[in-house]
Amino acid sequence: MTSRGDDDPAAGHARRLLRTATRYSASRCAALCLVSMAATGAGLLLPAVLGRALDLLLAHAPATRWVLCCAGLVLLLGLLDAVQTVLTGTVDARTTAWLRRRLTGHVLGVGPRATDRFGSGDLVARLVGNAAEAGTTPAARAALVAALAGPVGGVVALGLIDWWLAAVFLAGAPVLALLLRAVSRDTSESASRYQRAQGRIAAALAEAVEGVRTVRAAGTEDRETARVLRPLPDLSRAGHRMWRVQGRAAARAVAVAPLLQLAVVAVAGVLLTRGRLSVGEVLAASRYAVLATGVGVLVGRLAGLARARAAARRLG
Template sequence: MAQTRTAPTGTAAGKTPGRRSPGDRILLGATRHSAARTAALALLAVAATGATLLLPAVLGHTLDLLLARRGAEATRWVLLCTGLVCVPAALDALDEVLSGTTAARTTAWLRHRLLGHVLAAGPRATARFAPGDLVTRLVGNAADVGTAPGTLAGSVAAVAGPVGGVVALGLIDPWLAGGFLVGAPLLALLLRAFARVSGDCATEYQRLQGEIAGRLVEAVDGARTIAAAGSAERETARVLAPLPELSRQGHRMWRVQGRAAAQAVTVVPLLQITVLAVAGLRLTQGALSVGDLLAASRYAVLATGVGVLVGHVGALVRARTAAGRVAEVLAEPATAHGYCRLPAGPGTLELRGVRAERGGRTVLRDVDLVVPGGTSLAVVGRSGSGKSVLAALAGRLADPAAGVVALDGVPLRELGHDTLRRAVGYAFARPAPLGGTIGGTIAFGAFDPGPDAVTDAARAACADGFVRRLPLGYATPCEDAPLSGGESQRLGLARAFAHAGRVLILDDATSSLDTLTEHEVTRALHGTTTRTRVVVAHRASTAARADRVAWLADGRLHATGTHEDLWRDPEYRALFGAP
């Protein structure tokens, strides 16, 4: 099976000194997108925290009134205590609903943006990221980022609680706040260590999730090969090979969180005891009342609210790590298009000084080639000679590292997106049925060619016959029409015939056709001079029907000419297994 491709996490998301990292910018963008909802969540959280902070003071004052036997006045304060208990509960319920809808809305926005960027980047994105890893980033990591606005809003309240508790202790008696602040640096160090270690765990955990997903998609895609090779157990072991390390990182995250909780259990009671000891001393000195002592005990609990902070810090760390992985995808540049239109012309295709690279390796170099408008060119060569790369460059599914590809004198880079896609049509060895129905698959493209053009294209591709035998003909859903490899290729050819304006590029698009069908399709292909045709050929018969042949060898244009002229060369004949 193909080796899983996984981009190194952190490369694109690495932080340049003095600048926000790409991941942080993603988090900021997600928060801005839901700014109103985030503000509402923050207000709800702060209001609930405010009520919680008022409650100890009100309870303390109520207790003092009761001890002073001022029952009539105390009744009003008891009712106020009841209200302060109920208000946070109601606000928390609203917060839960709003948090869920905000996370869903933000996740949907980010997934839409991410999917649009992946499709705009085209083959470059799938060349860098394995499909399974890409899906993990788009689905799982985007969902983690989607929780960031709610988590940030909750973090405001999570910080406001301890800060408010310390301020309240200071208002009751400055000595109480001083006693607490002596040990506060220990809590800060605990949170900092937790954030750092849990960040490392989350990064590795999410990377391993993407790797397993990538391997799984490869295995599903190669299910027939695995079954034929009898290697199901070995492939299962390969797919799940990262699982022990994933488990180790997961357990490590739980250990980090457990260690932080254990340390908090040790430190927090000491701080609370310190506050209570100071409060008791001040009570004996007459500086505090019994109600003040009760309030101080409650504020000491609020001031040491490390558990809430640990939860929010953990969620923010996961969201930030996920944002870094999302940022790596968005860092892959999308294809930029110009604004030029094509002048009137026959569809002359030119490659001038073209060099192409894949994975840091030069696969085409110094290619100079002209395909006159309305003619056909067969591209031949051994495996790895650069045929498919040249086909991709000819219609700008990829850009050359150097040189220019032009159509009727206009560089493809300068053409508008719609102009380019209306001018160039493609057919591939394994076309994807993306139109929903069989007819929709043929019509799928930059424009709808109309039902008559769809039918004509299907006839030219020798697909009309088997399509009409389907239960609903052209309206048959793709999932209800299991197709052979040859039938799928004929639909792909029909789609290309229906959309190609000036140039038609076939990249191994007839490899699954039987000889008779291939002959009929090729006759239809070469029976017109209104389109320029570029055909990646593996059969001598296909090359023989082309007007000219471009022979690639070792990434260079070895020779051009007619098939008849090149056939005199033994090396050329060897490409087709002929003596």
Template sequence: MTHASGAPGRGPAPAQEHHPVSGQPAAVPGQRAGADQADADRLLLAEGRAQLWRTAALFLSATAAAGAGLMLPAALGRTLDLLLADDGTGGAPAGRWLAVCAVLTCALVVLDAADTVLTGTLNSRTTARLRSRLVGRLLAVGPLRADRFSGGDLVTRCTGNAAHAGTGPSSVASVLAAVVTPVGALVALALLDLRLAAVFLAGTPLLVLLLRAFSRTSADCVTRYQETQARLAGRLVEALAGARTIAAAGIRERERARVLEPLAELSAHGERMWHVQGRATAQAAVLVPLLQIAVVAVGGLLLSEGELSVGGLVAAARYAVLAAGVGTLVGQLNALVRSRTAARRLAEVLAVSPMATGRRTVPYHPGNTGAGRLELRGVRASYGGETVLRGVDLVVPGGATVAVVGRSGAGKSLLAAVAGRLVEPEAGRVLLEGTDLAELDPAALRQAIGFAFERPVLFGTTVGDALAAGLPAGPEGWRRHQECVRAAAGAACADEFVRTLPHGYDTPRAQAPLSGGEVQRLGLARAFAQSRRVLILDDATSSLDTVTELKVTQALMGTRNAEGPNAGERVSLAARTRLVVAHRAATAARADLTAWLDGGRVRAVAPHRQLWEQPEYRALFGGGSGEDG
């Protein structure tokens, strides 16, 4: 999952797979993140505990249904014996047993309905919890750590895999209850006659081996199927993201073939799964009737010798069917295998460690001239397995504007991400007013540091809601903060074009055709509306024309009043500390200081005019004018 601003730093390492059109890094869907089957089983166990009463109710319901199913053959057999022995005076006992059979049949219907309701409720709630945990963990680990998974792979894990894993608690309860039936049937055979149970037990090892082989082979098939499915989804997401490039390059057929290439492998794994299940079912179809015939044959001999009644023979035949209920167990085991395999894929995401957080808040003294001071001490950070920042030391004075410049791949975006703790440094510290960002409460951190990105993503129902994202929500939506939102839009030179939309700020985002520059201005307005002490701009003005960029920069630096179209609408920007990733010389020239990033370290920190005297620095901007590069 890549952050909306794009991947920070120098870009992916050469060994990493890239999309052939867009050039974006493509993570390998099948890669492991340190989770094994034990982790997956613990995950399912935790979810079962979270839904303990529903899981217990399902188990009790299924067990009760199994018990009713086991009593029914005995009741039918007893009823048959009483009817056969009826000489005209024993109708009452037979009637009572017929009533028992009717009650057991009704109980089976009711319990089956309860089982269906409980299973559906438990599965939906567990799936929802798993999806919430996955999304929460992905947001907690930060964009760089989440990049080990491709977007399509994460979509597959959060949708199909989560749904399969969500059936885990119900599958366990159903399997445990399903075991009651064959075990109870075997005990019933033994109670009827030990020889009947002995005949059935003679073939039991074959049944056990069949189920064991099915479980092992099915688990491998399901794992390969889910991994291939994730790879297919990853390619599809890449193609959708690069649809314009694909159309412009005229390579639609080539991309279609590339996206659909895993289908053959997916089909093969799917056919293998059905083959495994079909083989197990076929083997059971041969073995189970043989066991049943053997039990009925022995029962017939016992009947002929007067050691077993007719009703007992009928009950024995039914118990032989229940004891050999491999079909039911195969279906339950197949569901459990799918659930455990999917849970392992979820556990791989949950195994990624979240960034360290604390509980501290940043002390704020409005009159303190050092308010908003940001400091990087010995920061080291990597991207794509390659060290990008090597011992970076940088001080951004409170209330000042520092532009970060450097060659492409120097690590400017990674530095910005580390400075705002979107990425956790491998070494070193980042301090805000003397407090380590790692010690801050996440809410306090996000209230202190704001971002604007090169390619912002807008959230919310309307344009106004998108600009108010990050502000306290309420039933009024963006109108709760409309003065601040409009002032911020004015500062970002966005208010004018927003007002030309069909419904102004209330225009649904889907009905607002926006250019890249307009989206970027809305992203800036969203950042301006949030009263953060530190504002980090990661190349957030790259799509703006020169005049608009000048106006936005002037508002950001406090040299232009950041006012909205109506009197009283104002947003304060001048007092904020600003760290700006810059590619234009003009942007660096307007900053108080410029940090020159070179070779993973800060080569110099000085005013732009002073650095302009060095030829290597001028070469960063093509050697043009220091004012309008």
């Protein structure tokens, strides 16, 4: 059942709903953002510390302090990752529960008009599945800052090692930016179509269950089955499109990111032969190139946010 709840006013309601949901878990979102940023900072420090330790070891100089710093950073990253996982799960669960309570109370307050407009099955699909997807938005937004800080910090670190390294990377950065923009746009469109098709199936199924005695008495089981599953081709097309969008994004990232990393490492090797970089700095540059091309993390975050926004519009 296609509803009028997916129009522009619903998008405005969805934004307000998500803002209120984010404020509901504001302290935990702030903590998640801080933990994510701390993990990103530790990840950015590690290559530099590793490079310094390697240079000292190659020069047969005392490097115990730097090796211990490396070990400490690795342990800190493991601890922060565990805390980030717990906070993400907590924020997702709290936000989903709040959305379901808020929307269930609203539907019950509206009364029969809600089922007349949307259908009971479609309402259940929105309150259960769509609320769970929309509930991931606050945590995803909080972690997105750190996901963006990683690549930006990697580029800055390359520039601090040698400006040629940052220049080489930035030459290919527009391709990555276009990739991320296309993924966000296409995923949002596909997710909206997928969720609408789910809602139509749920609404038809609920109607069939409510009238199951009449269906049995009339012997129209096959006709009802066909009616319930009529939106299935649309659901399949939207689902396959989502996977194709993410597959194409992953393929492009696999093609572009390694080329940028190789370009940075190649330039670092040339600078090493000219005495402008040390072996440890080449190691650090190779690691920062990987961080700077963190497209996989950003693609995953943006795709998740696109699906969550589509679900929030259906709630709106």
